[in-house]
Amino acid sequence: MRYPAMLERLLPIGLLLASNLFMTFAWYGHLRFPNAPLGWVILISWGIALLEYSLMVPANRIGHLVYSAPQLKGMQEVITLLIFAGFSAGYLGQPLKWNHWAGFALIAVAAWLIFWE
Template sequence: MTAYLLPIGLLFISNIFMTFAWYGHLGDISRPVWFAILMAWGIAFFEYCLAVPANRMGSSVYSTAQLKTMQEVITLIVFAGFATFWLGEKLTVNHLIGFLFIAAGAFFIFKGPISA
């Protein structure tokens, strides 16, 4: 069970770090860009320290396509929360519809081959 759940947990945490690395500086754009780049690079180091083990562990029970799909869905979940709570942006119906289409794609990645 750990082989299935631990990679998901690590990917969630790594995505929180990466979302802050990529978009956290938008909360205060008064700092110079070079400073934002250095801060993002430092934060991304911790993201990699979680994502690489997550993918290595996950590859024993998930296909590469499943790992990538999982990462993208997790990224959207984390980003939606980040954009709402950190940046104060509103999620719209269009965002939700787009996320549902991506979730539908994820369903087919995990479902396996469809027989005719």
């Protein structure tokens, strides 16, 4: 199925943003609740991850109409880092330090190279 050109370029980005928000909560949200039983944490995280996959799969399917698989992966990594930076500072109360930002910047440069023709 084809979509309007602008939608094919932007919809995957929006879906990747939403899916990464869910996945960040699935992976790290429980850290605010260290006394929660691990079994419950795993089940809740799996439920959240199901929502993430429900967004990630269409993001990649639609995105592959205009982006290569390596480009989609590079985009996803940068989005993950941006979501995580906000999550770490805002939800966990652990703002990133200079070395974290420097490491993330190197990953962003790597993603930029993926898009360079």
